[in-house]
Amino acid sequence: MTAIVRLENVAAEVGGRRLLSDVDLRVDAGEFVALLGPNGAGKSTLIRMLLGLHPVAAGRITVLDRLPAQARQDVGYLPQRRRFDPDLRVRASDLVRLGLDGNHWGFPLPFKRNRTAAERVSEVIELVAATAFADRPIGELSGGEQQRILIAQALVRRPQLLLLDEPLDSLDLPTQSSIAALLSDICTNQEVSIVMVAHDVNPIMSYLDRIAYLASGKAVVGTPAEVITGPTLSALYGTPIEVLHAADGSLVVVGQPEPPAVHSDRHHSDGHHHEYDRDPRRPHSH
Ligand SMILES: Nc1ncnc2c1ncn2[C@@H]1O[C@H](COP(=O)(O)OP(=O)(O)OP(=O)(O)O)[C@@H](O)[C@H]1O
Ligand SMILES: [Mg+2]
Numbered sequence: 001m002t003a004i005v006r007l008e009n010v011a012a013e014v015g016g017r018r019l020l021s022d023v024d025l026r027v028d029a030g031e032f033v034a035l036l037g038p039n040g041a042g043k044s045t046l047i048r049m050l051l052g053l054h055p056v057a058a059g060r061i062t063v064l065d066r067l068p069a070q071a072r073q074d075v076g077y078l079p080q081r082r083r084f085d086p087d088l089r090v091r092a093s094d095l096v097r098l099g100l101d102g103n104h105w106g107f108p109l110p111f112k113r114n115r116t117a118a119e120r121v122s123e124v125i126e127l128v129a130a131t132a133f134a135d136r137p138i139g140e141l142s143g144g145e146q147q148r149i150l151i152a153q154a155l156v157r158r159p160q161l162l163l164l165d166e167p168l169d170s171l172d173l174p175t176q177s178s179i180a181a182l183l184s185d186i187c188t189n190q191e192v193s194i195v196m197v198a199h200d201v202n203p204i205m206s207y208l209d210r211i212a213y214l215a216s217g218k219a220v221v222g223t224p225a226e227v228i229t230g231p232t233l234s235a236l237y238g239t240p241i242e243v244l245h246a247a248d249g250s251l252v253v254v255g256q257p258e259p260p261a262v263h264s265d266r267h268h269s270d271g272h273h274h275e276y277d278r279d280p281r282r283p284h285s286h
Contacts, residue, residue, distance in 0.1 A: 002065060004029055004161050004193040005050060009059035012045050018057070019045060023219040025212050027195060029160075032187045032207050035197045036227075037214035043197045044080055046214070047163050050195065051077060064160060071161075076154030080165040080197070084146060088139035092130065092149045095138055097121050099153035120156060127190075128152045128182060144175035148182070155186065162186070164196040168203060176203040183207070201228060202250040228253070 005027035012020040019042040027033050035043045048054035049061060052069025063071035076099075100117050125134045128148040133141055138149060147167055154162055164183070168176040184207035187194050198204055201211065201224065211227045213220045215236050220227055227233075228251050233241040241255030 002029075003027065003062070004031070004064060005195065006062045007059065008061075010049070010056060010061055011058035012042055012049060012054070013057040014042075014045060014054075018217065020214060020217055020219065021058075023059070023212070023214075025210075025219070025221050027161075027193050027210075029193060030187055030191055031209040032184055032194045032204075033196070033210045033212065034201060034204055034208050035195065035212050035214060036199075036201055041214040043214055044165055047077075047165050047195070047197060050161075050163055051075065073157070074160045076157065076159035076162045076192075078150050078154045078162075078164045078167055081167075081169045084139045084141075086139045089137045090139075091134075092136060092138045092141060092145075093121060093125060093134040095149055096125055096134070096152045096156055099156040124152045124156045125149075127155070127186070144171050144179065147171065147175075147179055151179075151182070151186075155190070155192070158190075159192060162192050162194045162196075164194060166197050166199060168198060168200070173203070176200075180204045180207060205251070206249075 003026045005025065007023050007025040010020070010023040010025075011018060012023075023046070025033075035046060037043055045054055049056055050063060050068055051072060052067065061068055064074055097117065100121060122131070122134075125131055128151050130145065130148040130152060133145050134149070138146060141149065151162075151164075151167065154164070162183075167183070168179060171179065180203045183194055183196065183204075186192055187207075196204070201208075205224050205228075208224050210221060211224050213227050213233070213236065215233075216238060218236060220232055220236050222232075228243055230240075230242045233243065233253065234255070237255070239255065241253060244252040244254060246252055
């Protein structure tokens with residue numbers, strides 16, 4: 001089977017500094033893979049390498065058997081979160097339409113078949129369950145609603161690969177769960193592979209095929225059960241780390257030197273988010 005994404009012995013450098021070495025990762029059709037790791041580990045850099053926006057320092061990356069930059073027209077991308085200005089009057093559905101026009105990549109419209117662009121836009125809006133608010137200005141929508149619109153924008157050109165940089169960031173737990181379920185559904189039913197950066201593995205854990213956990217300049221790749229374990233994370237960080245299994249099935253990582261990207265959010269039976277669940281170093285707090 002053709003790999004959708006293949007990284008072989010990949011190294012990443014930023015500003016002349018070696019950030020990651022020896023990263024091996026393969027993503028097959030329809031797979032849902034998470035990139036985890038502490039702030040600054042290189043998750044966004046790796047996503048940008050998959051887009052051909054950041055050079056590969058060593059090793060080889062192919063996306064759909066092509067160089068990353070040559071595969072971009074078949075890749076949907078949701079950059080790391082920025083907020084929309086509450087006063088932004090652009091209609092949500094027009095934002096989705098922008099993804100179709102491909103202006104940001106400079107590619108021509110791929111539409112030939114006998115369906116119009118407008119039909120595709122409303123189809124994809126329905127797919128992400130955003131029909132009810134698609135005619136409203138994007139700035140007025142809630143964080144979760146905006147995220148659905150942005151996922152629709154990334155999907156509108158029928159990519160084979162979706163790269164999502166922290167799409168669950170700043171969302172409350174119920175919304176994280178419903179977006180996670182939506183993404184899993186897209187993987188399964190739309191034949192799209194997803195590589196997604198996440199800060200907390202718990203909302204997505206049950207859907208994931210694989211995790212690439214980046215820390216200390218390396219990556220560990222495996223199933224969630226293989227990667228999120230005390231021994232694996234201790235070896236990666238070079239310091240004792242324990243993984244506790246909560247009664248509801250969620251994982252809590254405990255240890256030094258810094259809290260890795262797994263939190264105890266799911267502990268709260270009331271389902272509400274509490275500020276103290278968050279890594280205080282996190283750049284985008286609530
Ligand atoms: N253009 C650049 N020049 C120099 N350093 C950079 C550049 N871009 C990123 N870095 C550094 O590279 C490291 C990795 O950044 P990156 O954004 O990939 O981390 P991340 O894992 O996505 O973190 P976060 O969880 O905070 O989003 C950071 O230390 C960052 O400061
Ligand atoms: Mg990042």
